[in-house]
Amino acid sequence: MFDQAPQAGATAGQATAPRRPRIVIVGAGFGGLAAAKALSGADAEVTLVDRRNYHLFQPLLYQVATAGLSPAQIATPIRAVVADAANVRVLMGRVGGVDTARRVVRLEERELPYDYLVLATGARHSYFGRDEWEQFAPGLKKIDDATEIRRRILTAFEHAETEDDPDKRRRLLNFVVIGGGPTGVEMAGAIAELARRALARDFRTIDPRQARIVLVEAGPRVLAAFPEKLSAWAGRALTKLGVEVRLGKPVTTCDAEGVVVGDDRIPAATIIWAAGVAASPAAKWVSSEADRAGRLKVLPDLSVPGHPEIFAIGDTALACDGDGKPYPGLAPVAKQQGEYLARLLRARLASKKPPGPFRYRDSGTMATIGRGAAIAKFSDRFQLTGFIAWALWGLVHIFFLIGFRNRFTVLADWMWSYVTFQSGARLITGKNSE
Amino acid sequence: MFDQAPQAGATAGQATAPRRPRIVIVGAGFGGLAAAKALSGADAEVTLVDRRNYHLFQPLLYQVATAGLSPAQIATPIRAVVADAANVRVLMGRVGGVDTARRVVRLEERELPYDYLVLATGARHSYFGRDEWEQFAPGLKKIDDATEIRRRILTAFEHAETEDDPDKRRRLLNFVVIGGGPTGVEMAGAIAELARRALARDFRTIDPRQARIVLVEAGPRVLAAFPEKLSAWAGRALTKLGVEVRLGKPVTTCDAEGVVVGDDRIPAATIIWAAGVAASPAAKWVSSEADRAGRLKVLPDLSVPGHPEIFAIGDTALACDGDGKPYPGLAPVAKQQGEYLARLLRARLASKKPPGPFRYRDSGTMATIGRGAAIAKFSDRFQLTGFIAWALWGLVHIFFLIGFRNRFTVLADWMWSYVTFQSGARLITGKNSE
Numbered sequence: 001m002f003d004q005a006p007q008a009g010a011t012a013g014q015a016t017a018p019r020r021p022r023i024v025i026v027g028a029g030f031g032g033l034a035a036a037k038a039l040s041g042a043d044a045e046v047t048l049v050d051r052r053n054y055h056l057f058q059p060l061l062y063q064v065a066t067a068g069l070s071p072a073q074i075a076t077p078i079r080a081v082v083a084d085a086a087n088v089r090v091l092m093g094r095v096g097g098v099d100t101a102r103r104v105v106r107l108e109e110r111e112l113p114y115d116y117l118v119l120a121t122g123a124r125h126s127y128f129g130r131d132e133w134e135q136f137a138p139g140l141k142k143i144d145d146a147t148e149i150r151r152r153i154l155t156a157f158e159h160a161e162t163e164d165d166p167d168k169r170r171r172l173l174n175f176v177v178i179g180g181g182p183t184g185v186e187m188a189g190a191i192a193e194l195a196r197r198a199l200a201r202d203f204r205t206i207d208p209r210q211a212r213i214v215l216v217e218a219g220p221r222v223l224a225a226f227p228e229k230l231s232a233w234a235g236r237a238l239t240k241l242g243v244e245v246r247l248g249k250p251v252t253t254c255d256a257e258g259v260v261v262g263d264d265r266i267p268a269a270t271i272i273w274a275a276g277v278a279a280s281p282a283a284k285w286v287s288s289e290a291d292r293a294g295r296l297k298v299l300p301d302l303s304v305p306g307h308p309e310i311f312a313i314g315d316t317a318l319a320c321d322g323d324g325k326p327y328p329g330l331a332p333v334a335k336q337q338g339e340y341l342a343r344l345l346r347a348r349l350a351s352k353k354p355p356g357p358f359r360y361r362d363s364g365t366m367a368t369i370g371r372g373a374a375i376a377k378f379s380d381r382f383q384l385t386g387f388i389a390w391a392l393w394g395l396v397h398i399f400f401l402i403g404f405r406n407r408f409t410v411l412a413d414w415m416w417s418y419v420t421f422q423s424g425a426r427l428i429t430g431k432n433s434e
Numbered sequence: 435m436f437d438q439a440p441q442a443g444a445t446a447g448q449a450t451a452p453r454r455p456r457i458v459i460v461g462a463g464f465g466g467l468a469a470a471k472a473l474s475g476a477d478a479e480v481t482l483v484d485r486r487n488y489h490l491f492q493p494l495l496y497q498v499a500t501a502g503l504s505p506a507q508i509a510t511p512i513r514a515v516v517a518d519a520a521n522v523r524v525l526m527g528r529v530g531g532v533d534t535a536r537r538v539v540r541l542e543e544r545e546l547p548y549d550y551l552v553l554a555t556g557a558r559h560s561y562f563g564r565d566e567w568e569q570f571a572p573g574l575k576k577i578d579d580a581t582e583i584r585r586r587i588l589t590a591f592e593h594a595e596t597e598d599d600p601d602k603r604r605r606l607l608n609f610v611v612i613g614g615g616p617t618g619v620e621m622a623g624a625i626a627e628l629a630r631r632a633l634a635r636d637f638r639t640i641d642p643r644q645a646r647i648v649l650v651e652a653g654p655r656v657l658a659a660f661p662e663k664l665s666a667w668a669g670r671a672l673t674k675l676g677v678e679v680r681l682g683k684p685v686t687t688c689d690a691e692g693v694v695v696g697d698d699r700i701p702a703a704t705i706i707w708a709a710g711v712a713a714s715p716a717a718k719w720v721s722s723e724a725d726r727a728g729r730l731k732v733l734p735d736l737s738v739p740g741h742p743e744i745f746a747i748g749d750t751a752l753a754c755d756g757d758g759k760p761y762p763g764l765a766p767v768a769k770q771q772g773e774y775l776a777r778l779l780r781a782r783l784a785s786k787k788p789p790g791p792f793r794y795r796d797s798g799t800m801a802t803i804g805r806g807a808a809i810a811k812f813s814d815r816f817q818l819t820g821f822i823a824w825a826l827w828g829l830v831h832i833f834f835l836i837g838f839r840n841r842f843t844v845l846a847d848w849m850w851s852y853v854t855f856q857s858g859a860r861l862i863t864g865k866n867s868e
Contacts, residue, residue: 053588070504071863072504072861077860077861079637080860090638092595144863199513204524405858409847412846422514424506427488427577428487429505
């Protein structure tokens, strides 16, 4: 332990000699945070760098965007999570690059030397070269994205209430979600429930239940990562919720008026992008090979080729299983990689035999559509749909939320919403709110 | 009831004849919302206009600014509050002025005709002609103010952690609150508790407990609206919490480096303005007489002189008691005025005898300093300090919060914080967070 009693003016680990190895972890998402926690008490100085001061539980971010939860319920201060780990230091800062020769991470106003570097910087949305679409169709990766989308959704209803022109009113009540993956399905389902239930009685001129929610997926089915049978069930569940599911045709235009899908123009004031992600620019920092989505190709021990001291995990990495099949961009993969890396580094620090190659233990995947509707796949033979899958989805997400307080308040809010059909965080804040 | 079943395309009240009187209420704060609720079912079309979509429980806003509560916990969607009042319509919009001759309220893109107009637009902070101070010392009136102040406070600690220059670090750990009224006292106390308790173990380089919190009050004592004995008790409680209370000298300079109080320069990265408020520009809209703080002078029935159809309540109004003493700018005053106005308007609509002049029933005032410390004055003889006053303060605030859900989650969060000394919403969001 290098800092029993924190003291103003003392610099971490300055006093002790010989110098302990320095591990720098960039990014406090699922992977980076798991690595830092698992390195608590290791014989190394760990620095966890993130441009934000909180860890975000991204799987529930869509509930912030659709006014179900508050940002603080799905975010935990990083410092609080590792407060007990005396050898772990947290730094809020933006990484601009890495000097692999001098082994330093470049922050805005300082450099951070490392002996081992873990890149866990996650992914951002990608518009496949159509970056001009972003202003019309914001994506959902950060808390500020979520409150912006919430602002747009709620403002659309407000403006519709005061709009006299029927065409303009119709456009305001059209919501288009682009991308039929888990985020797109969750967003479309949640907007439908907001309109049909939580807002149903709130307006006098418009009927929010007449809102049209369109989910556009270029591929042949939604939730394509799941077996066909589960996808089909999810599609029917969406339709039942009142979501119009459009498959097989991509969005070809996205502008201030709406979108064009195939030959159809759908006028819409609110468009949400859930179609693609790309890794953050970590691959460029270390000038190493990446796939088209920007993910760093890593060796079986998650190290970057030619740099046994640099690792990439989570959405930043293209890691493959024994058959050469890439692991999916899921929270459990990132977490297990972070924990694996901590074991590997501890072994290296102790000059012991490192563990074998990283292997992901898949304990199942789930996706939710809406109230009482979810799908879950645990194996080829054990699959679930409907209420039980939904209850399980809820339990698992509560369990993996970080912090007892968050777990408790999210559970309380969900139960409240379930009973009352109301949603709790219907605030229009930020831009234009004053 | 003019709109039994809301229907897209139908305009409120269009069908029925003869036309019912139109009451427009501008502002959904304590006064405006109380008036609208009390007019539910009255034989009039009520329109409640606010530029926001939520009612804000301002007395707890300082807890959002100091990371104790989330915005959604102290804000309730206005539509949800009056959803059951079929004759009350909610409009989100910004009022630009009033044409008293034509009896219309001017919104950005439309006009709103009225037969009766209630101005309940509240107050904003005033820098007494030093508007250039606002950028350095933000005030606390809106949710976006609160999240901005939270961002500044938390960011100051983060920057101090990475700052090597001891002078700069000291400046980052200095917090100055200007104004010793309830908001200033609450803010100073809450920052002290955040630094000394919630953040105490989170940093490695700095010790947040060494943060210096200075409360500057130009007058001779804090909480000057309370009896001298209670003020003195509050001052001692602040000192015990670690707040440096500076009385009797105003701030003469406020800039990017800090403040100057008398001859003393206090370098500070975070400055909070809690010194003055001014009424919103409602007095200008109706070109009627106002006091120096911009409050509309109103008659004993809260109507504007010369305009028996226009009323002003809450912080917008300068209303006086039987002795000509102005009522204070408190939530209960605004609420009672809103309810009084509803009685008066109902009587006028029914051509019955209107109630006598408005009289405020004072059931006591309270102010909190911090954990276990508050003061309360119920009468000249019945006054409380300490833990009991604090518990009572909490109970009263929970009781007056709107919405069962908010009451429940705020209570749960407070109990959690009380037991763990932690605070729940330590997020840095918005500007510079990406």
